[in-house]
Amino acid sequence: MERIRLDGVWQEFRPRSAHGNRRHKSPVKWALEDVSFSAHDGETVGIIGHNGSGKTTLLRTLAGVLEPSRGECRIDGRVSSLIDLTAGVNRDLTGRENIMLGAVLLGMTRSEVRERYTSIATFSGLSDSVLNQPLSVYSSGMGLRIAFSVVVHVDATVLLVDEVLAVGDEAFQQICLDRVTRLRQEGCTVVMASHDLDQIRVFCDRVLVVHQGRLVFEGCPDDAVTRYGALGPDPSIPVAGPRPGSSRERSGQDRPSAPGGDELDGGATLP
Amino acid sequence: MSTTTRAGTWIPSRDLLITLVERKLRLLSKRSWFGAAWPIVAPLFLFVLYLFVFHRVLKVHATNYPTYLFAGLLPWTFLAQTLPDTLISISADAELIRRSAFRYELLPIASVTALSFHFLITMAGFVIVLAAVGTLNYAVLPALVIPIVSLYLLVTTLGMFLALIDVYNRDLRRLLANLLTIWFFLIPIVYLQNQAKVLVPLRYIDPANILVSEFRSILAYQDLPPVHTMVSGLAICIGIFALALFTYRRFDDRLPREV
Secondary structure, three states: OEEEEEEEEEEEEOOEOOOOOEOOOOOOEEEEEEEEEEEEOOOEEEEEOOOOOOHHHHHHHHOOOOOOOEEEEEEOOOEEEEOOOOOOOOOOOEHHHHHHHHHHHOOOOHHHHHHHHHHHHHHHOOOHHHHOOEHHHOOHHHHHHHHHHHHOOOOOOEEEEOOOHHHOOHHHHHHHHHHHHHHHHOOOEEEEEOOOHHHHHHHOOEEEEEEOOEEEEEEOHHHHHHHHHOOOOOOOOOOOOOOOOOOEEOOOOOOOOOOOOEOOOOOOOOO | OOOOOOOOOOOOHHHHHHHHHHHHHHHHHOOOOOHHHHHHHHHHHHHHHHHHHHHHHOOOOOOOHHHHHHHHHHHHHHHHHHHHHHHOOOHHHHHHHHHOOOOOOHHHHHHHHHHHHHHHHHHHHHHHHHHHOOOOOOOOHHHHHHHHHHHHHHHHHHHHHHHHHHHHOOHHHHHHHHHHHHHHHHOOOOOOHHHOHHHOOHHHHOHHHHHHHHHHHHHOOOOOOOHHHHHHHHHHHHHHHHHHHHHHHHHOOOHHHHO
């Protein structure tokens, strides 16, 4: 069953002056340009791209935070998202209090949160004494534990995860990935943006490469990583070596001729 | 022409409002000795200060001036304490707006609602004191509900508009305290109406002025304010609140880009 469908989605970006005021006369810029893709039950879709390429904007569009300036975005089911680690948390509130706020912000009712509190706390691996302390004494990783524990306890059919798992320690990352795997097996559609290309290769069925707001490639993880590497240097990200064959190429300039590749739909091209 | 459709899940408003109010109340008590009692202490402090300055020093005399003063000061301090807090309610919680799709007006509404509890507690204490000293007219007391609801709607509406403006321009943060001071002295709270006859017309057009008169009429004069004034005032407050809600609908898709 199709859970996510984006048809020609554009997102306007409003430049601001150094003072933070909007520049009314400046030309319209686009954070996303004509992005289309779909995802089905149990599928894990990765999103890779340089910083500022539009990954988070795409996730925010999927989460319903941003309404498309043009185009259609349809989600069938309940969305749970971990887009910003610090969002919704207050450092003066305790972990317990932040769990309630974070969960309600993800659409859980207060009674649901109370019912699942023990399970959320157990998943986080934090003791009661820690959860009763203000978040100001927590490390980033401990904050992530709370945020992720809440996210996976929402009865979601679509899970959106941004580049946040990198904050957690290795053991907790593994717990998170195991949980994501279980959610996939239960039919949850997962969309994850990450710079961790190994993680993308292991976990994703399909990967989107976003570059300057455009979807320039959609296909299998290995080919996507290759395509991503061909976009140009990004010192923070290891570039994978080229591999032959790709399943779907969006750029008219770099259209592959490999077998098994889907035809271009005449969409965006690399600038 | 392309159509646009917003995805995702709209968060149920009731549970989120309760949670935001609870968060606000909890935050008031964090890192504070007086904690949640501060909004109650403030009007009492001002009452003592104004009583000394205007009654003792400047010799403003009215029948039962302390009651006259407190009956006017109580709704005013609720308004004056709540608006600066509500002004930043959206900008300060920009991360929430960037993270989830919900009714963004819940942020200013939660801010006002949380501080309403303190107002009601202080009001209840005032009523008990009036009852104890035998200057309470129980027959008109139920009418107090109308100005209380009107005041809540007025402050909420102002807070909603101010919070929206603050997203685009932060100048109000510097201006608001001065504007509130001017507004305070335009309302006969510490002085008598007949001491500033030039300001009498404001009694009919300034909503805060009208509400102070209604509170004072019920609590200090033990008299029922004109019913048509109360009802029309309430109707106007409901109307502007609806206008504020409508305005927020227009900004649903803009706020996540602007905060």
